[in-house]
Each structure stands twice: as C-alpha cells, then as structure tokens.
Amino acid sequence: MPWMISERLLRRLPFTPYGQHYSQLPTEDPSTPTTNNAPNAARPGTNYTRIRDEDDRELARIGYEPELKREFGRWSTLSYAISILGVLGSQPATYGVPISDGGPSTAVWAWFIGSIMAYMIASCVAELVSAYPTAGGMYFVPAKIVPQKHLPIWTWIIGWCNFLGQACGVASIAYTLGQMTLAMRSIRSRLVDGAYEFSPKPYQIVIIALGMLIVFGVICSLTTKGLHRLIIWFAPINILATIGIIITLLVMTEDKRDASFVFMDVRDGSGYGSEGFSFLLGFLNVAWVMTDYDGTTHMSEETHDAAIRGPDSIRWAVIISGVQGFALNVVFTFCLTETYMDDIVGSPTGLPVAQIFLNAAGKDGATVMLFFVMLIQFFTGASAMLANSRMAYAFARDEALPFSNIWSKVNETTGTPVYAVWFVVGFCGCLNLIGIGSTQTITAIFNLCAPCLDLSYIAVILARLIYEDSNTFVPGPYTLGKWLPTKPRSIIAISWVLLISVVLFCPTTIPVTATNMNYAVVVAAAVAVFALSWWFLGANKYYTGPRLRKFEDIGNVLPMPHGQPDEGSQASSIPVSKPPAYSSPRTSSDGGSGSPTERTPLQGSAGARYDGGSAI
Template sequence: MGSDSKTGSSSGKPSVGGKAAQSAPSIASKSSKGAEASQHAPSTHNMATIADDDDRLLARIGYTPVLQRHFSRWSTVSYAISILGVLGSVPATFGSPVGSGGPATAVWAWMIGSIMAYCIASSVAELVSAYPTAGGMYYVTKHVVPKDRVAPWAWIVGWCNFLGQAGGVASLAYTISQMILATAVMHSAQDSNGVPSFAPTSVQTVLLAILILCLFGTICSFPTLWLHKVILWFAPINILASIAICIALLVLTPEKQSAKWVFTEFTDGSGWGSKGFSFLLGFLSVAWTMTDYDGTTHMSEETHDAAIRGPVAIRAAILVSGVVGWMLTVTFCFCMSDYDGIMATPTGLPVAQIFLNAGGKTGGTVMWFFVILVQFFTGCSAMLANSRMAWAFARDAAFPFSDFWAKVNNVTDTPINSVWLVVIFCSCLNMIGIGSTLTILSIFNITAPALDISYIAVIIAHRWYEGKVQFHPGPYTMGRWSKPVNAVAVTWVCFISVILFFPTARPVTATNMNYAICVAAFIGFFSMIWWYAGARKRYTGPRTTDIIDELPQEDPRDIRRDILGDSNYYEP
C-alpha cells in the first residue's frame, strides 16, 4: 500500500552517500562499531558512517545528539512487535468481545480492527519518518501547524500521548498482577462448591503491580546496548510461544466447538438489545491491544537509520501482530468447549480457564507462564517508550522541574530520571485501585482514546494546514495513497473513541458504568486550566535550534537525501 525505501547499509559500514560528508560537518560517532568501521573506510577520510548520518539529521532537525544508537533493524522490529504483545494482551482482553457479542464478534472484530490499525500505523509512520525524534508525533506537531499555534497544539498532543502511554504502562502492570494472582487461584484448594480458598484483595493486586513497575523501571534503566541485546528476544519468544500454545490447545482440548459456531455465532451479551451494537463493543479488545503505534519512534534517537527502520518496524509489527492475534482468538474460540463454565471462571480470565481445561494445572500453568512473560515484555517496552517520551517532553520544559527529568545519566547514557518519573507516576495511578477498582479501570480505559487522539490530531493538522506550512516528507511515504489512508484512520479513531466510552453492559449501574468519559473530561479540564494559568507563558513547544528552517537555499529534502544516501531515499 505504501512504498518503503531500501534499508541501506548495516550499522557501522560506510555510507554510500558520499555527498553527505561534503554537505554537512561531521558529528563524531558515539557507536564503537561505527568508530571501528571508520578506521577501515575508503581513502575519503571524511566519509560518514550510518551513526554519523543519523546524528547529523537529528542536529539539523534541531536537537543535540546525546543518546547512544545501538538499536538495529531486528531489535527495532522486535521492539515494535513486543510493544503490542498479542500473546499477553489477547488473553487479558478476550473475555470482553466474547462476552459482549459471542465468538464470531471476537473473530471478525479483531480482523477488521487490525486492518484499521494498519491504516493508523501507516499514517503515523509517514509523519515520523520525516522527523525521527524521541518526541515522536508530539515533535512532528512543530512542522505541521503555523508557528504561532505550535505551543497549544504541541501541549495537547504531548500530554495526550504521555498520559495515554502512562495509563497503558500502569494497566499492563495491573494486568500482570491479576494474571499472577489468577495463577495462585488456579492452584488453591477448592471447597465442595468449587470455590477457591484464595481470593486476591485489591491491596495485594496493587502492591504486586507496583513491584512489577519497579522491575520495569530497573530494566529500562539499562544502557541502550543492553536493551538492544535483551529486546532482540522479545518478538521471537512472543511469536513462537503463540504458535506452540495454539497447537497445544487444539491437540489437548478433547471437544472443540464447530467452525460454524466460531465464525457465525453472534449474541447480544451486552444487554443493549442489539447484536449489531454488541458487535461494535467487540472492538474494545483490538483497540486496547493494537495501539501505541508510535512507541517505536520514541526510540528513534537510539536507533540506526531511524527515519527508515522506525516506519518499517511499525508497519511490520501491525501485520505480524494482526495475524498472530487473529490466530490466537480463533484458537481460543474453538477451545471454548464449556462456554458458560469458562465465562464464569473464578480466575476472572476466561483464557486461563481454557488453559486449565486443556492442560490441567501443570500444562495450563506452563502456557499461562508464557502469557505472563510476554505481557511483561510488553510492559517493559511500553515503559521504555513512555520514559523516552517523558524525556523528550521534559527537554522542552513541559514538566515541573523539567531540567531534572531531562538529565541523561553519565554512566548508562540513558535518561534514568525520566524512567523513574514514569515508575512513580504509574505507581500513583495504580494506588487508586486500592480505594476504587472502578476508578482505576476507568483510567486504564482512557489509554487507547488518548493515544489515538494524539495521532489523528497531528494527521488532521497536517492536512488542514497543508499548503500553509512547509512539510518535508521523509524517506517513507505512501504517495497517492496518503490522503485516503489518512481519511480512513481519522474516521476510524473518531468512531472507535465513541465506542470506547460506552458502558459495556445494560442496565447501566454504578458498578458497570464506563467512567472513562469522566476521566477524559477531568484531564481535559485540568490541562486547560494549567495551560491558561501559566504554562502558556513558559512553554513554547519543542525547543529546537530550527537549523532546517534557516537554510532557505538548500531544500531540506536534499539534506535528507544527503544524510541517508541516494540508495536510501524514496522520492514521492
């Protein structure tokens, strides 16, 4: 649907774009591999390496390179896949679409939702390819709206993105805590009525979630090279474990449902009186899972050839995750031999009961372990994206005490302060769950709408001000497909955001009300008051040197071609 440029040279090899070395001063490579390669480069002594090229592009965008670039093609793709983490997310959300509209709703809603997610991801990839920074779509705002409107637009997009990601990280830790405690329930003794002797409390769930957040923070504080080596394994484990679990379930489940039941059984489990509306509620699972598309772009300043590899990884992750997620959903539906018993499981997670029915306590626990492991990978990846977004936001003075949060640690060369800012913030969010489970779930429900709105706001601004603001496309562009795909993405987000705010069952009571709209209204009101109370006087948007705008005699598209090399550049 789009066109990708060639991936180009591997990290550490000399760039094929000799013109790059002549058109811009060299920025010393921070990569040991890049430095080693320079010693064996051809006789042209000023020929740049890939690491130099990325840093030069970042400098021309307006930021001084301070992070280490160690993420390669495969670690970037692995990271993009792991941040979606379908093996962890699908089992955690499977009960919602099946309970609302039946198995066919879960199956077809996932397929349609994945296609729509691909449209949003492609739109995001096109924009961040032009300006690959840790700020992601937040930074792109600077180049799609008029200068006098950058500050309010960037403020809204930045806070939506940061809060959406923070809600996602907090919800992942909370979900992992629930999964671990569900395992304890599975292994606890039962009375004559089948009621487990162990029932986790809200305090236990929250405290375990905070411990998990601290583990996320510890891993995300590693040097970038360590993170690269660890994240390389995230996607392979996710995909291989998903395939193995599907095979195991289909073999071990004695009586499976029919294909007709799986693919055509629609119900009105929501109580809204309409199978069609119950089907729409089935999109909640895929909307919660297939989001945070720009998470990969927040690692741009630690990635080799980020303008190309980031967008490619985003789209590859949606394709892989869409297929694997659909495979898991279909398999779970086939293995729901006792539908009523599985939906009424004491663990609160239908998929955990499916595992237990198929493999017994031992086999079910082994399969469930991999689900928890992949969900842990997703949490680490999400926190990494959130911390880099926080760091980018802080260096632009969007936080109180921004100078402290924007510091880069001299030992690890990573923004550790921003990592633990996210840990503290998400821990505070989870602590709300001690007093009110409804409130914490409402906060989690705001994650997908907040992130998706931050994406389409930039897409809409790009199209609205097109022709009035000079936007310089990056090496990845959809060409003539760009506007139609953008239109589909915006329409879908507007539609699904309304659905995400609906109560999932009727009659609506205080216990099943979806309070996400209330949380969204509070956040919007608070940010508006904060803005007019003083933030507008000190916040000016992304604080860059605007080098690219101060070069009227040189087309910035030529700058990018020079930096990336002719073989790496796609001309729309």
C-alpha cells in the same frame, strides 16, 4: 534466529525499503546523493558508524543536540515494535469482552477489521515520524505542520495525550501482571463449591503491580547497548510461545466448536438490543492491544538509520501482530464450550483464557501457558515504559513537565535518561495505588490508554490535512504514497479513531449500574479540564512548543564521521557544513515567498524516498 527472514528475501519483497535504501547509502561523500547505478553504492552490511554520525546530523538539523547513543539496529527495532504491542500478553486480558458482549464470532471478526484499521493508523504514523525521527515521536511533528501561532496549544494537548496514554498503558500492564500472578495462585489452590480457596485482594494486586513497575524501571535504566541486546530476544520468544500455545490448545482440547460457531455466531450479549452495536463493543479487545504504534519512534534517537528502521518496524509489527492475534482469537474461540458464558466468562479464575488453558491441559499445563502469557506481558510492560520514559525525556527537554530540568538530564554512566525513567515509575505507581480503594476508578484510568494515544495520533494526521497548503512539512524517506495514498488513508484513520473512541467510552452492558458503569469518560473529562486549566493558568506563558536550536549552533560540537577531523585540522570537533538541500514540490506560504520548501536530505538514505514499491 528462526524468526529472522533473510535479508536477501526482504530486499525482494514489495512494500520493503531495504533494497532501495541500501543501494543508496553513501560511502564516500555523505553530501552527494547516489543512485542505484552509482559505482560507490553501498551493499548490505555497510558500517553503521557513518550512518550513526549522519543520523545525529539529521537530528541536529531538526534542532536537537544528540545526547543518546545509537545502538538499536534493524532486528532489535523490529523486536521492540512487536513487543510493545505484545499480543500474546495483552489479548488474553480482554478476550472476555468481545465474546460476552457480541458472541464468539465478534472476537474473530472485530479483531480482523480492527487490525486493518490499525494498519491504516500505523502507516500514517510511520510516514510522519520518518520525516522527523526524534524521541518525541508524534508529539514533535506538529512543529513542522502547524503555524507558529497555533503550535504551542497543539503540541501541549498532543504531548499530554501521548504521555498520559502511555502512562495508563504501563500502569495497566503492571496491574494486569498482578492479576495474572494471583490468578495463577488461585488455579493452584483447591476448588471449593465452585470457587477457588485463594481469592486475591485488591491490595495484593497493587503490591505486585508496584513491584513490576520497579523491575521495569531497572531494565529501562540500562545502557542503550544493554537494552538492544535484551530486547532483540523479546519478539522471537513472543512468536514461538504463541505457536506453542496454539498447537497445545488444538491438540489437547477434546471438544472443539464447529466453524459456524466460530465465524458466524454474533449475539447481543450487551443488553443494548442490537447485535450491530454489541459487535462494535467487541473492538475493545483489538483497540486496547493494537495501540502505542509510535512507541518505536520514541527510540529514534537511539536507533541506527531511524528514519527508515523505525517506520518500517512499526508497519511490520502491526502486520505480524495482526496475524498473530487473529490466529489466537480463532483458536481460543474453537476451544470455547457450548455454555461459555457460565463456564469460561464466569470462570472462578477471573480470566476466561486461563479457564480455556485449564480445560485443555489441566493445572500443570495451564500454569505453563499462563507463565508464557505473563512473560510476554512483562516484555510489553518493559517496552512500554521505555517508550514512556523517552516521551517524558523529550517532553521535559521542551520544558513541558514540572521540574523539567531534572527529567531531561541524561545519566553520565548509562548515557540514558534515567531520571525520566523513574519519574514514569513514580507516576504510574501513583495511578496503581488508586486500585486499593476503587477497582472501578482504576479500570477507568486504564481505559484511557487507547483513546488518548489514538487521539494524539489523529490530531497530528488531522493537522497535516488542515494545514496542507501552508505547512513546511516535507515527507521523509519512508512513504507508502504510491500504493496507499496518504489522504484517503488519513481520512479512514481519523474516522476510525473517532468511532472507536465513542465506543470505548460506552458502558459494555445494559442496564448501567454503579458497578458496570464505564467511568473512563469521567476521568477523560477530568484530565482534559486539568490540562486546559494548567495551560490557561500559566503554561501558555512559558511553553512555546518544541525548543529547537539552529543547526549551526549544534553542528559546531558534532564530530565528523568516524570521529575524525578533516585532514589538516587540529581540532577534534569542527563546524559542520550543511549539505545541499533538495526541494519539495510543495511550496511554502511562510512570509508569502512562495518558494519551494527546502529540507536537508536524511543522510542515511541520501535523500531517497521509499514509496512502497518493489525494492528489488
């Protein structure tokens, strides 16, 4: 595929774990660490069978019985990580906010700064989930960070923030697809007195959104192998479509703006009386698009070598998507008109980017470009629902949802949590139905996506800092500590999310009216009251945090590598002995023993750790 960088090149790039990781894969005895100079060091192309078995053993050591099949590899995982951000599909939906509130340059520089901050958050997330690659993602990590007496309330809040944030994101993507579909229908109708003959009704948008959710559900109900084969194409189509649209706009837009307009024109379009605050409002674009970083980690139990593949894909997806989004913002801004507030923001299409397409390529060209934008948005919706369903499965596995025994079941035919998928379809469908009665309310619910997800991330990052001297957390095989120290990065990420959350809850224009009021803060408060009330009225009596089992109990039913019993054994499933643990330099305060914290090394990487250095 044209988007795939050669494996040999990747092994020579700095900040990539591939070379070091592959050179340390075990080939004979999985409990014996190897080194770069070991004679039995595996080369790229090592059979995934052993890695899969050892991933399952690591999951068992964490405390969960492996139930899902591991089919996702390096490229399907990276494609999934890029697709869940879905820049080409999501960015056009919010591009109008920065240019109307802060001027043309706000769209460019807010994205640039926001992408760097997104990388800070994503890198922290990547390190944390590398230590414990489970379907719960960031929701599970506090189990190894927070003291037991505080653990239930921490994981309850983080889990619900993560689940609701993802659900709002899925529902908003389906709703946006409904808007884009009808916007395309409007473009194809006649323009009469400055308005298109066809004007979409709220119920029409909701009907299309519900249809999209059902299609997402069908896709997410496929086998893991089917998902792997499908998703591996998402990122190449995304990137190629982006390149095609950029070239088309640059070639076909006749009257482009100059560089000073694009890079140096910041305005106060919000009415707050401050160009600085108006610029901050422009971060809504990047905040809404560049989130759900841990979506990839929810697929950990279906990914080969998850402790490396997942975190690495998160980091590269943010880098690729950041560059992709910056390029799109620059090109869109070059294609604005002098009177863009009337011609573009006030476009009868209802979508500023659609008007940019129309100006450049006419109805037919705009229809083609909008089709690809919608296709990428569709990919993003399917990817987001997949992550949301795996989070629901993990949450139900720990009995944190009503009727958890149903949603945590794995379908025998597909080998996937199909019940959790359709629970998410129903939940998101209920959210979208609100759009029939109130556009303001549904918009407020959608606006919860980024704050809820980001707050669930920084809560875990903050917990790691608060309980640094007392927790049993041991970093996984993937860390950037050598190049980007964890503590400064964590402080930057926490500060950024707190700032951007305040901004996202502010009205985007002044004076505030019932129409332009940002009701997200009201909905957020209602959700918080509901979750905490549920906790104190009964959930605290039965929910104790992630429900883990002892390794020995799970190990007794795990097959040996390649599914073969030990020589001389008559059993197909035998007890699994725990490999020697390695010691962390951090000491544990549990029980006052002061002994080094032990953690079993991840057997895909032989206990080795990627520290961000050159992987030559």
